[in-house]
Amino acid sequence: MVVNNLSSLQQRILTALIALPICIAAVYHGSPYFDILTGFMLMAMIREWSKMVLNQEYNPLGYSLAILMLSLIYTDVSYKKYILYGLLFMGLGGLLHLYLKKRFFDYLIFLAGTLYISWSVYILIHLMHEGLTRFFIWILLIIWSSDTGAYFTGRFLGGPKLAPSISPNKTWAGFMGGCVLATGVGILVGPYLQELYLTPVSMGVVACVLSLVSHTGDLLESALKRYYNVKDTGTFLPGHGGILDRLDSLLLVSFAAGLLLIIGY
Structure with missing residues (x-):
């Protein structure tokens, strides 16, 4: 197959170009x-x-x-x-x-x-x-900001490892950078995308908590994959692994968001 002849990065880009429009269209049309x-x-x-x-x-x-x-x-x-x-x-x-x-x-x-x-x-x-489509998009932006902040801060600053036995590439600097960026993005776009948390403090607290949960979801799956001695949960998404590999953070954040809505926070 042509896909198998591409590099890992090329496969990731091609998969993203195909998958993202489908996901965006599904969210838009509901x-x-x-x-x-x-x-x-x-x-x-x-x-x-x-x-x-x-x-x-x-x-x-x-x-x-x-x-x-x-x-x-x-x-x-x-x-x-x-x-x-x-x-x-x-x-x-x-x-x-x-x-x-x-x-x-x-x-x-x-x-x-x-x-x-x-x-x-x-x-x-x-x-x-x-009818909470915008709230869902707000959550997605928090997760993406958390991942982006962690990636670039970790690469730029380096430093002590967050959990070397589980995920050797993650650092404490990346962890803090992801939380800071996610909190900032959550406060900036919150007034336009959701109506559940109205004050900057409440938006910042929830965004920071969801960022922490996002990091935890990633580490949780990494720990389970190491326990069961697998590199990826599947091969459905070329260059990305399985769907579980891509949605590990979103799953736990969704779980936490559901609990927050249930307890009325």
Whole structure:
């Protein structure tokens, strides 16, 4: 294939040129286009997660829980029914895992990760359905600012490593630089993109917290990949790895944003 003959950087650029317009169009037009795109990415991430943790590309439990989570948006399934059905699927999955004589700890990790990924995607779709598209864009800008600030500050200043055993390239300088830039961007564009946090202090606090969460999401996935001895979660995005590799920060930020909305902050 032609893509395989390109350098890693060329593959990353080509993938970005193809993927970004699709993502921007889906966000701009909203439902059902955004729902279809995020639903597809959810299934792809469940596949990558299952392969990494259980060495199974198509584990029925992961897909069942993910579909059940999304059903909360499109059907009249109550949270009580979701918990009941979810426990039933988890119990059956646990029995099957024991029958296959595989490590039960891996099953628990898979289960926790599946619920976490599904909940995070659920929050993204929920934000769009609630008319919070601009708030979602604000979150994306915070994540991108955090990554950009960390990259350039870390390269320019260097210094002590943040977590050398997990991610050798990350530095404390990059970590602080990412938080500072994300906080600044969150305050500057906040008045134009969201109406939930009105004062500069509240916008700055939330932006800084989400930047911290973004860094944590990246480190969390790096730790899991090292534990399971994989370089990338997949090869779906040439030059970038798997979808989980690209959305690790967004997933945890989405998870945190959902909690902030629930507690009313």
